[in-house]
Amino acid sequence: MAGCIHLNRRVFVLLATAVLVGAACGEYSVYDLLGSQQDGSFAMTRPSIDIVTNAQYELTATGGFTEYSFTRLSGPGEVSVDGMYTAPTSITTGDSI
Structure with missing residues (x-):
């Protein structure tokens, strides 16, 4: 079970990093793309x-x-x-x- 918790932390850290990098690069919007x-x-x-x-x-x-x-x-x-x-x-x- 400890391995599962460790993996979940890695996934969380990767997702959090991706969100922060995406936010730093600017706003993305499907509406803007389709517009x-x-x-x-x-x-x-x-x-x-x-x-x-x-x-x-x-x-x-x-x-x-x-x-x-x-x-x-x-x-x-x-x-x-x-x-x-x-x-x-x-x-x-x-x-x-």
């Missing part, structure tokens, strides 16, 4: 564009859960987390971005 959902399915507002070297393009999206964050998985150019894409200095025919 950030926009109507409709997620979609890029410009799923394709013709790009010019060194030009910048704003990437935007609608639907799904906001706040959106953007990243470039492959291909030339750079994209910021807020969706500003900068085309590369040179583009090869057939490059896919």
